[in-house]
Amino acid sequence: MAVQTDKREKTQMVTTKSTAAFKAACRVMPGGVSSPVRAFRAVGGTPRVIAKGKGAVLTDVDGNSYIDYVGSWGPLILGHADERVVAAIDKAAAKGCSFGAPTEAETQLAELIVARVPSIEMVRFVNSGTEAAMSALRLARGHTGRNKIIKFEGCYHGHSDALLVQAGSGAMTFGAPSSPGVPAGTTADTLVLPYNDLDAVEAVLKTHAAQVAAVLIEPIAGNMGCVPPNTGYLEGLRRLCTENEVVLVFDEVMTGFRVSPGGAQELYGVQPDLTCLGKIVGGGLPLAAYGGRREIMEKVSPLGDVYQAGTLSGNPLATAAGIATLQALAEDDAYEALEAAAAKLAEGLRAAAEAAKVPTYHPRVGSMMGTFFSSAPVTDHATAGRCNTRAYAAFFHAMLDRGVYLAPSQFECLFVSLAHTDEQIEETIAASAEAFAAAAACR
Numbered sequence: 233m234a235v236q237t238d239k240r241e242k243t244q245m246v247t248t249k250s251t252a253a254f255k256a257a258c259r260v261m262p263g264g265v266s267s268p269v270r271a272f273r274a275v276g277g278t279p280r281v282i283a284k285g286k287g288a289v290l291t292d293v294d295g296n297s298y299i300d301y302v303g304s305w306g307p308l309i310l311g312h313a314d315e316r317v318v319a320a321i322d323k324a325a326a327k328g329c330s331f332g333a334p335t336e337a338e339t340q341l342a343e344l345i346v347a348r349v350p351s352i353e354m355v356r357f358v359n360s361g362t363e364a365a366m367s368a369l370r371l372a373r374g375h376t377g378r379n380k381i382i383k384f385e386g387c388y389h390g391h392s393d394a395l396l397v398q399a400g401s402g403a404m405t406f407g408a409p410s411s412p413g414v415p416a417g418t419t420a421d422t423l424v425l426p427y428n429d430l431d432a433v434e435a436v437l438k439t440h441a442a443q444v445a446a447v448l449i450e451p452i453a454g455n456m457g458c459v460p461p462n463t464g465y466l467e468g469l470r471r472l473c474t475e476n477e478v479v480l481v482f483d484e485v486m487t488g489f490r491v492s493p494g495g496a497q498e499l500y501g502v503q504p505d506l507t508c509l510g511k512i513v514g515g516g517l518p519l520a521a522y523g524g525r526r527e528i529m530e531k532v533s534p535l536g537d538v539y540q541a542g543t544l545s546g547n548p549l550a551t552a553a554g555i556a557t558l559q560a561l562a563e564d565d566a567y568e569a570l571e572a573a574a575a576k577l578a579e580g581l582r583a584a585a586e587a588a589k590v591p592t593y594h595p596r597v598g599s600m601m602g603t604f605f606s607s608a609p610v611t612d613h614a615t616a617g618r619c620n621t622r623a624y625a626a627f628f629h630a631m632l633d634r635g636v637y638l639a640p641s642q643f644e645c646l647f648v649s650l651a652h653t654d655e656q657i658e659e660t661i662a663a664s665a666e667a668f669a670a671a672a673a674c675r
């Protein structure tokens with residue numbers, strides 16, 4: 233791997249091939265992408281079309297390289313094209329890509345998950361985080377015989393109809409569909425409450441508990457930027473759910489294996505009834521899972537009558553990548569190394585912003601963090617909404633010009649991987665000094 237070690241300066245990057253490739257993409261795919269945020273709409277400009285990745289470095293089709301903090305939106309905690317993961321996929325592919333029949337590898341991955349995630353006793357594999365959340369919800373409803381669910385403003389659980397909702401006005405609102413094509417009836421049972429507000433949950437359960445099947449939450453919100461839970465918030469949710477016999481579902485698609493070996497539930501010592509996993513668990517291939525208490529998981533078909541299935545679920549390539557990734561993360565100092573690298577980056581960015589006199593807020597839990605252009609702390613969707621998006625766009629482009637690839641929206645997390653070197657983190661901090669100065673002009 234040829235890692236650039238020179239200081240990253242603003243270069244006049246040639247992006248003609250990216251531009252042409254993206255133009256061709258736009259003719260045959262809506263917005264030129266397979267998932268909307270990739271299109272750079274929140275920051276403007278034309279996305280770089282990626283040719284390859286190795287370690288912490290992405291290379292585009294023009295040959296420009298970038299230190300990458302997106303990591304495919306979370307899965308790549310070992311970096312790009314990790315040799316152990318690639319070898320595992322190669323080996324599995326040579327033996328066949330999919331059988332639609334049980335394999336030993338599924339059991340091996342399930343055992344790794346059960347051993348590591350405190351609340352999971354049994355697990356079902358699916359193909360995406362969307363599927364995991366959608367299926368966990370069906371299971372919670374099937375288990376309780378209740379229909380309503382509580383979710384939180386700013387939390388993302390994939391794009392299934394019942395979860396694609398936004399809050400209306402007022403403290404307690406039933407969700408309104410946040411996309412055309414989602415019938416109001418599908419979201420009528422979804423209650424949307426503000427994040428980090430335990431009283432709001434308590435108030436709803438006081439009147440609606442008998443109808444509420446589940447409370448679904450990102451234990452560390454990562455889809456409105458990085459918003460950690462207030463002290464006692466998750467514990468409070470656990471208590472309220474237990475008292476009211478509501479299924480507590482942690483969507484750990486992002487936080488699972490990211491913030492500790494056992495995810496946010498291990499970090500905060502709070503056990504949900506069901507957990508959604510995705511991203512890291514598939515090592516960069518399409519694999520996700522939901523799991524939890526045996527008593528509830530035994531309700532899943534064919535053991536129980538809550539139906540859920542998948543042609544490619546638990547396929548050998550994805551399970552091989554997942555196993556290799558989880559095994560690599562079991563090495564002694566993996567999480568200490570992630571913590572040290574992420575702490576250094578967060579502190580460096582904070583200091584650079586301060587030096588540039590830009591009001592920013594830098595929440596971080598382990599190797600996931602945020603950069604909010606805000607003078608006040610961001611604790612929920614409303615406070616996230618007050619951030620300066622023009623300043624982030626300027627910052628993002630200034631970083632991109634200097635070879636640092638951040639999420640093209642401030643309401644996404646920045647991820648540090650085990651592949652990021654000290655040098656790369658120092659280069660990133662050096663680049664940010666100039667980038668924050670560019671952002672300072674955007675009030």
Ligand SMILES: *Cc1c(COP(=O)(O)O)cnc(C)c1O
Pocket residue numbers: 359360361362363365388389390391450454455483484485486510511520
């Ligand atoms: C990414 C994400 C999802 C959706 O996963 P997909 O694999 O994109 O469907 C769900 N929940 C959370 C918390 C996520 O971060």
